[in-house]
Amino acid sequence: MIPNEPQITPALVAEHGLTPDEYERFRALIGRAPSFTELGIVSAMWNEHCSYKSSKVHLRRLPTEAPWVIQGPGENAGVIDIGDGLACVFKMESHNHPTFIEPYQGAATGVGGILRDVFTMGARPIACLNFLRFGSPEHPKTRRLVAGVVAGIGGYGNSFGVPTVGGSVGFHSRYDGNILVNAMAVGIAEKDKIFYAKATGVGRPVVYLGSKTGRDGIHGATMASAEFGEDSEEKRPTVQVGDPFSEKLLLEACLEIMREGCVIAIQDMGAAGLTCSAVEMGAKGDLGVSLDLDRVPTREEAMTAYEMMLSESQERMLMVLRPEKEKEAEAIFRKWGLDFAVVGETTRAKRFVVRHRGDVMADLPIKELGDEAPVYERKFAEPKKRPPLDPASVPCPVPLFAALEQLVGSPDLCSKRWVWEQYDHLILGNTVQRPGGDAAVVRVGEGPKALALTTDVTPRYCEADPFEGGKQAVAEAWRNLTAVGARPLAVTDNLNFGNPERPEIMGEFVHCVRGIAEACKALDFPVVSGNVSLYNETNGRAILPTPTIGGVGLIDDLALTATLAFKAKGEAILLVGETRGMLGQSAFLATVLNREDGAPPPVDLASEKRNGDFVRSLIAGGLTTAVHDLSDGGLLVAIAEMAIASGIGASLEAAPGFPAHAFWFGEDQARYLLTAAPVDFPKIEARAAEVGVQLRHLGITGGDRLTLAGETPILVSSLQARHESWLPDYMGGAA
Amino acid sequence: MKSAVIVFPGINRERDMARALSLVSGREPEMVWHAATALPAGIDLVVLPGGFSYGDYLRCGAIAARAPIMDAVRAHAGKGALVLGICNGFQILCEAGLLPGVLMRNTRLKFICKEVHLRVERSDTPFTRGYNAGDVVRMPVAHGEGNYIADEATIARLEGEGRVLFRYVAPDGSLDPEFNFNGATHAMAGIVNEGGNVMGLMPHPENHVDPAIGPTDGRGLFAGLMEHGSRAA
Amino acid sequence: MKARVTVTLKPGVLDPQGKAIEGALKSLGIEGVASVRQGKVFDIELAAKDKKTAEAALKNACEKLLANTVIENYRVEVLG
Amino acid sequence: MKARVTVTLKPGVLDPQGKAIEGALKSLGIEGVASVRQGKVFDIELAAKDKKTAEAALKNACEKLLANTVIENYRVEVLG
Ligand SMILES: Nc1ncnc2c1ncn2[C@@H]1O[C@H](COP(=O)(O)OP(=O)(O)O)[C@@H](O)[C@H]1O
Numbered sequence A: 001m002i003p004n005e006p007q008i009t010p011a012l013v014a015e016h017g018l019t020p021d022e023y024e025r026f027r028a029l030i031g032r033a034p035s036f037t038e039l040g041i042v043s044a045m046w047n048e049h050c051s052y053k054s055s056k057v058h059l060r061r062l063p064t065e066a067p068w069v070i071q072g073p074g075e076n077a078g079v080i081d082i083g084d085g086l087a088c089v090f091k092m093e094s095h096n097h098p099t100f101i102e103p104y105q106g107a108a109t110g111v112g113g114i115l116r117d118v119f120t121m122g123a124r125p126i127a128c129l130n131f132l133r134f135g136s137p138e139h140p141k142t143r144r145l146v147a148g149v150v151a152g153i154g155g156y157g158n159s160f161g162v163p164t165v166g167g168s169v170g171f172h173s174r175y176d177g178n179i180l181v182n183a184m185a186v187g188i189a190e191k192d193k194i195f196y197a198k199a200t201g202v203g204r205p206v207v208y209l210g211s212k213t214g215r216d217g218i219h220g221a222t223m224a225s226a227e228f229g230e231d232s233e234e235k236r237p238t239v240q241v242g243d244p245f246s247e248k249l250l251l252e253a254c255l256e257i258m259r260e261g262c263v264i265a266i267q268d269m270g271a272a273g274l275t276c277s278a279v280e281m282g283a284k285g286d287l288g289v290s291l292d293l294d295r296v297p298t299r300e301e302a303m304t305a306y307e308m309m310l311s312e313s314q315e316r317m318l319m320v321l322r323p324e325k326e327k328e329a330e331a332i333f334r335k336w337g338l339d340f341a342v343v344g345e346t347t348r349a350k351r352f353v354v355r356h357r358g359d360v361m362a363d364l365p366i367k368e369l370g371d372e373a374p375v376y377e378r379k380f381a382e383p384k385k386r387p388p389l390d391p392a393s394v395p396c397p398v399p400l401f402a403a404l405e406q407l408v409g410s411p412d413l414c415s416k417r418w419v420w421e422q423y424d425h426l427i428l429g430n431t432v433q434r435p436g437g438d439a440a441v442v443r444v445g446e447g448p449k450a451l452a453l454t455t456d457v458t459p460r461y462c463e464a465d466p467f468e469g470g471k472q473a474v475a476e477a478w479r480n481l482t483a484v485g486a487r488p489l490a491v492t493d494n495l496n497f498g499n500p501e502r503p504e505i506m507g508e509f510v511h512c513v514r515g516i517a518e519a520c521k522a523l524d525f526p527v528v529s530g531n532v533s534l535y536n537e538t539n540g541r542a543i544l545p546t547p548t549i550g551g552v553g554l555i556d557d558l559a560l561t562a563t564l565a566f567k568a569k570g571e572a573i574l575l576v577g578e579t580r581g582m583l584g585q586s587a588f589l590a591t592v593l594n595r596e597d598g599a600p601p602p603v604d605l606a607s608e609k610r611n612g613d614f615v616r617s618l619i620a621g622g623l624t625t626a627v628h629d630l631s632d633g634g635l636l637v638a639i640a641e642m643a644i645a646s647g648i649g650a651s652l653e654a655a656p657g658f659p660a661h662a663f664w665f666g667e668d669q670a671r672y673l674l675t676a677a678p679v680d681f682p683k684i685e686a687r688a689a690e691v692g693v694q695l696r697h698l699g700i701t702g703g704d705r706l707t708l709a710g711e712t713p714i715l716v717s718s719l720q721a722r723h724e725s726w727l728p729d730y731m732g733g734a735a
Numbered sequence B: 001m002k003s004a005v006i007v008f009p010g011i012n013r014e015r016d017m018a019r020a021l022s023l024v025s026g027r028e029p030e031m032v033w034h035a036a037t038a039l040p041a042g043i044d045l046v047v048l049p050g051g052f053s054y055g056d057y058l059r060c061g062a063i064a065a066r067a068p069i070m071d072a073v074r075a076h077a078g079k080g081a082l083v084l085g086i087c088n089g090f091q092i093l094c095e096a097g098l099l100p101g102v103l104m105r106n107t108r109l110k111f112i113c114k115e116v117h118l119r120v121e122r123s124d125t126p127f128t129r130g131y132n133a134g135d136v137v138r139m140p141v142a143h144g145e146g147n148y149i150a151d152e153a154t155i156a157r158l159e160g161e162g163r164v165l166f167r168y169v170a171p172d173g174s175l176d177p178e179f180n181f182n183g184a185t186h187a188m189a190g191i192v193n194e195g196g197n198v199m200g201l202m203p204h205p206e207n208h209v210d211p212a213i214g215p216t217d218g219r220g221l222f223a224g225l226m227e228h229g230s231r232a233a
Numbered sequence C, D: 001m002k003a004r005v006t007v008t009l010k011p012g013v014l015d016p017q018g019k020a021i022e023g024a025l026k027s028l029g030i031e032g033v034a035s036v037r038q039g040k041v042f043d044i045e046l047a048a049k050d051k052k053t054a055e056a057a058l059k060n061a062c063e064k065l066l067a068n069t070v071i072e073n074y075r076v077e078v079l080g
């Protein structure tokens, strides 16, 4: 027993988030009572965040393979082949809990963490996206959280030097006590120069690189897996502070030593820093690791082994280097002004051994800590189905255009310019489509290839029907990529849910994952990386189930993409896909009638595929002039968005046989809007007929207003003012 | 024309700049590390690119302005040779005393990335000869501290000597406080030193040179410099 | 009344700015610098009926806006 | 030795940040605030043989880096 260490008591075990069963299992595994440091290590490795103990069995359902997948889940990020010897490396990760406590630093370090995941693999980051959910606008904390999160994301990404090109922002009272900050990063690497976490070779130096270790965020990983209570704000754990400047140096230094062939294995220090990274490198390589903490660069005095093992100081990496290249690697790190220290070595015995000041502070079996952590089959409940809404039963209390104004100026559907103008979205000079479209488009190298990127999910749908909601999230991401002309290739996900120990919540999780799996299979859209964030609840009230989907698609020639703005007057406006007027869980219902009920629109994956493939072929054939997919708010909102983006109006034709509001605001899936020169209309019609796609002529572009029989025409400029003003007005309000 | 791009730790638009210079001039610039004490031989144009040198810690550009390479840049400027500072480069030039004044926080205190309209004030300088006086051009901005201020005497001299080369304007070219988004004195976006050979510019012409990506209004600046260089040679 | 509010990082919280400044001072040859931590001061003029009221108002200002109490400490001095 | 360096804007130099904070304090209902100017403090630990040497080193640091003397004043206090 090491002197001055706390006694391991049941209370201490509980404080570390281990159940009595888990503790017993651990004790039995090592055949003795653990030291305090060992307790810290196992609590970090076996918590939900690192071990995926509640989610693992379900994640196995997700399709992860395709001919273009180079690396699926299980590494720092997923990797796909995009041709010409290049690979795209990407992943999404949550920083929900830290951000609620300190919005700026929480969001900033979230961006820093996901960027490290990408460049750890040898890729140079080329774009970031973020998916944000805040509480209701009326909640007293919301404004401050929005300001802090947006500033934090910008503060880190702008300084690091990666364009933040897309994302999503929404509000709902169910996020009042648990906001969501999911950050996605995308990088490009040479396909045959990808770096992995798996260590090889015995007796190789384990090297610590980057910034010094302090007492930052100790127990951050445990916190990320604990439900918030009333006192969460009082506890205020040590907050991690981001240093984008050091991260930029770390990026350049890492890419340089990789180029010089110094690296055997590399792992960033994220959640549970040194512990997680060392254990993963060893466990994946079937090797042991021994660390000597006296050699770890620290910035605070008298740090204990426990603190060093659990510190979440940012901007750090752990590597196994080629012994003969050690000096060269060190010189590169020194040039960039970063710390470099050999802190241990790989060993044959599969043990994780930690020494400090002459004592062995931990000596644990490495496999059981790492890839053989406990796994649970938690109980889950079947979600209650909600009946579909009959459109005829839903009133429309205001004229259609008044409802439209309300919708385009609502918190969820308004322009998010106030947010993305605080992000440098142009740096690196490759941003072909800026924020505000269906998907961001970023050129790869000197082109003509480009990547299309998007993040999506409709949490309202997921709550009403987790399975359909999961499908819909994937379908919408796929559609957004298709709408800019891209071939959707793969997905990263970020599954945000409440407490998995509650069967209803576990039911939401399980069914969302099944929905995602089904859609990914049908659309040939494998999941290559992701993250699970559970326990997003306060005082027993969970967030809306929010399985965020990050989609990546490939454009062969960036000259052949589509944007959503109308391009000229006198063009035909065409609707692709079938409209039945599904109003259940629609934005119309929520915004205009203040109701969230009914079943969400079902997703027919075969039509998604057929309609999407059709639209993509039109774009590739140069037959369209503008394309927009339909989602929240339905047809009329999409038309308004196309008009607002261009300043060009449209005259629309009434829809016979429908309650008008169901036609114009229904959220039926698998639909797109496009415009085409009138001469091309017959060609498009013929092609649609050939492949069995429904096509409908909706009107003609032109003028400076929208017109529709029975409605007072509305100026595009006034729609635009409504669309642009909500967020700046809201954020300009009293703090 | 031979150019050099200075690379400070934390700078992040150096690649954008190098690419723009190559694209317009057909010649790759030399990348020069901040710790160097001399410029490569035969350099005509020195560029301090945009980014976040030293994370913008302390004051934007303050730490970079004291880097070893800056003595060589100062000597280069002292000979009347060309120095261009974009965004963080502009801030570094001010901190190094190569340009007067200071770039303060934007009045609305936020980092802003968007496309703005600039009016070219004169075309008879090496930096603007690719444009006509009065041209309204579009360029992106991406900064949190671009609010140019200086004491009254300095402002009077800048105006009196015609040293303001670019201003933030409305799309029609008129001065309008609403379009002076960062609050700069007299909407100044780009100024030159007394000798007319050192320019600081907040917007990013280097991000507007490639028709595959967007507008190409930034080309004029680089094309003008190249033309100036070939005349001088 | 004139007052000065000083806001500093709590001990142990990483100060990237301070770290960079420290490095810069060293490379400028300023001798003996062991560490730098950066904070903020606010010089505030305010009307208040007495020192106590002013102090209370400024504390309130710190809690609400001037300091990020998760990572920062503050000190209020009313200079009179 | 511990020292504190305070850097403040010279009178007459515009302070957009101070202005914005002033506005925010008012809208938060903090009473009586007439003006706010923001400055910086640096808490520096340094090794020096005596107070005087320390002061001289820090003045040098201010002139060379910590303050932009075109717009800022500085003050050095060695706390011992
Ligand atoms: N929901 C998910 N879907 C697919 N893969 C996932 C999911 N969640 C996590 N993964 C994969 O599990 C691995 C571990 O994830 P994580 O712990 O978040 O990574 P890191 O250690 O880099 O933070 C990663 O490879 C990640 O891509």
Ligand SMILES: [Mg+2]
Binding pocket: A076, A117, A268, A270
């Ligand atoms: Mg990782």
